[in-house]
Amino acid sequence: MVELVDVTKDYGQADQPVGVHVLKGISLKIEPGQSVVIVGPSGCGKSTLLNIIGALDHPTSGRVLFDGRDLAGLNDRELARIRNREIGFVFQLHHLLPQCTVLENVLIPTLAGVDNSSPKAAHERAEQLLERVGLADRMVHRPGELSGGQRQRVAVARALINRPKLLLADEPTGSLDEEASNDVAELLVGLNRDEGVTLIVVTHSQKLAQRIGHVMELRGGTLNDGAQA
Numbered sequence: 001m002v003e004l005v006d007v008t009k010d011y012g013q014a015d016q017p018v019g020v021h022v023l024k025g026i027s028l029k030i031e032p033g034q035s036v037v038i039v040g041p042s043g044c045g046k047s048t049l050l051n052i053i054g055a056l057d058h059p060t061s062g063r064v065l066f067d068g069r070d071l072a073g074l075n076d077r078e079l080a081r082i083r084n085r086e087i088g089f090v091f092q093l094h095h096l097l098p099q100c101t102v103l104e105n106v107l108i109p110t111l112a113g114v115d116n117s118s119p120k121a122a123h124e125r126a127e128q129l130l131e132r133v134g135l136a137d138r139m140v141h142r143p144g145e146l147s148g149g150q151r152q153r154v155a156v157a158r159a160l161i162n163r164p165k166l167l168l169a170d171e172p173t174g175s176l177d178e179e180a181s182n183d184v185a186e187l188l189v190g191l192n193r194d195e196g197v198t199l200i201v202v203t204h205s206q207k208l209a210q211r212i213g214h215v216m217e218l219r220g221g222t223l224n225d226g227a228q229a
């Protein structure tokens with residue numbers, strides 16, 4: 001599904017003597033239906049790596065293949081389509097719109113209109129997803145009326161509304177207590193198991209990592225497979 005070939009990422013301008021070499025040659029292959037967790041110390045480049053996988057950022061060198069297509073060869077419109085239709089994103093700061101209800105927040109990615117499905121079908125899908133994440137009774141509430149864990153679950157439902165094949169989650173439980181973290185982890189594992197969504201999750205929590213999937217550690221700019229803390 002996703003393949004990275006010797007991907008590097010440097011930050012900094014060419015006229016600056018010292019750049020930041022964040023990723024130093026990452027090669028990685030993720031098969032459909034896999035569940036992969038990336039752990040590593042703060043600042044090691046986890047978000048950078050996830051953004052590159054999700055076509056939100058370009059590598060400095062190396063190649064990123066999505067379903068065999070080299071992202072470097074796609075135009076902005078094709079990239080936007082992949083980001084909107086094929087990949088779901090869950091960020092630590094979930095960016096729910098406070099003035100919209102839970103249900104409306106989940107429907108936001110469908111407004112881009114790339115899809116031909118009817119608003120009614122999208123509405124039904126949103127309701128199903130909110131049931132799936134345990135928020136059937138909170139659909140008309142606003143984010144401000146929810147707990148942190150509930151908001152995070154809304155963000156997961158929103159990420160899934162366009163039926164992405166790949167779900168990228170950056171610290172999806174970063175702001176949650178243990179019980180809420182367990183709920184979100186359970187949800188992600190269930191989605192992978194029941195709906196076959198391919199998962200790539202970044203987390204600080206080793207405990208969570210073990211539960212979600214195959215753990216890899218990013219450290220010193222390289223990725224080590226099967227790392228144990």
Ligand SMILES: Nc1ncnc2c1ncn2[C@@H]1O[C@H](COP(=O)(O)OP(=O)(O)OP(=O)(O)O)[C@@H](O)[C@H]1O
Binds near residue numbers: 020022044046049
């Ligand atoms: N736009 C940028 N310009 C320059 N340096 C950047 C930029 N974005 C990130 N960095 C640097 O790249 C490194 C990796 O950042 P990144 O956000 O990927 O880390 P992370 O592993 O996600 O950290 P955390 O666990 O704290 O979220 C950091 O040293 C950061 O300061």
Ligand SMILES: [Mg+2]
Binds near residue numbers: 046170
């Ligand atoms: Mg980060």
